Amino acid sequence: MHPRLGALAALRLTDPEQKVAATRALVAQLNAQPGEQPMSQHPVRTSGDDDGVPGRPERPLRVSATAVEKRSPFTPEGRAALIHSICHIEFNAINLALDAAWRFDGMPEDFYRDWLRIADEEAQHFTLLHSHLQAMGHRYGDFTGHDGLWSMCEKTKDDIVARMALVPRTLEARGLDATPLIQAKLRRVNTADAHAACAILDIILRDEVGHVAIGNRWYRWLCEREGLDPIAHYRVLYRRHEAPRLKAPFNLEARAQAGFTDEELRALAQG
Template sequence: MPPRLRALHALCLTDPDQKVAATRALAAWARAQLPPDADWTAPVRQGGDDRGVPGRPERPVRVSATAVPARSPFTDEGRAALVHSICHIEFNAINLALDALWRYDGMPADYYRDWLRVADEEALHFTLIHAHLQSMGWRYGDFPGHDGLWNMCEKTRDDVTARMALVPRTLEARGLDATPLIQAKLRRVGTADAEAACAILDIILRDEIGHVAIGNRWYGWLCAQQGLDPLAHYRLLYRQHEAPRMRPPFNLEARARAGFTDEELQALTG
């Protein structure tokens, strides 16, 4: 089975554990058996056929972002809800990476290799944070979750340039800003489970810098191919697709490491 078709198969799986296993197996298979000149470019489905995309379990119940209840991390259930929200983000991130891998035809082979690597790392993140949630006595699906990340995937399904602009380098880049704030909140709690969550978030933040960098890389490449000014076109896409407003504080160091230019960082803070 071609690698992008395998990615689509993993994307359509509804059971989180099966999706993780299929994603990690695909990445291991590609590393071990795919030759450097493997063909990644063949179309996977015709005519924008999105049946079964993405595969998701019945739980968690999906609600609007404003309907997710706020809970204090200073209670056991509140910390579990916070960890669950990270688990939900990582599950969605697996789907985001697999979708970027299977959906867009005609990109360079390195594009597909990059997004397979992202999917593999997101699957690892989900495994780590879900195991931690289970150690706290809860499972993925025990709290509601919102669909903000996937909604932007839907909006950008027909435009790979918009996808690169508004998912990895906008929504996922917000995670670079939010993670240190979440860690600071958990460290104020001071419990062993809170410290363990912070250690997992260190791994996630390290890898997410690389994921956002991949989004920046391919957004820049696509703009160059189309003769577009990256900053001006980003502003156009941001308005066109009604991306969420960017709010400070910004993790400027992490964003710089992820490939945002000085001009972009100045525009962000201006």
């Protein structure tokens, strides 16, 4: 199967474990057979390609961001809800990476390889978090989840420039800011499960710097191709698609590692 059709097939799977397995197998096969199938042109599209996209289990129940459970790390139930919320983000991140690899035609080969590698790493993150959640006596789906990450994928499905601007380098970049704050709270809890969660978040933060860097790289590449000013056009896209407002504190060091420019970092620091 063509790797991008394989991405679509994995994207449509509803069972989380099956989606993880299919994603990891797809990327392993791609790595074992580099360059065998050019990916810039998609196999023939049909009007039903978006059917079943994204595949998701019946649970968790999806609610508004204001209706999710309280996630105080200072109670066992609150810590489980917190881990579940990050697990939910990683599950959605598998879908968004598979969608980017499948949906957009005519990009360089490296674009598809980048997004399939991201899908593989998000699948690893989900597995780590879900195993930890199960050790705490819960499973993915036991708590509610909101749809913020996927709703932005929907809004940007016809505009690859907007997708790169507003998913990896906006929504995912917020994870660079939030993760150290979550870890600081968990360290104050000072339980074995909290320390184990911090170790998993170290891995996720390291990898997410690379994911945001890929978003920055391809956003700037697309802006150059289309004669757009990256900073000015970002403001246009941010307003057009009603992206969430960026709120301090910002992890400026991680954002710099992820390829944000000095000008962008100064603008964030100044509010």
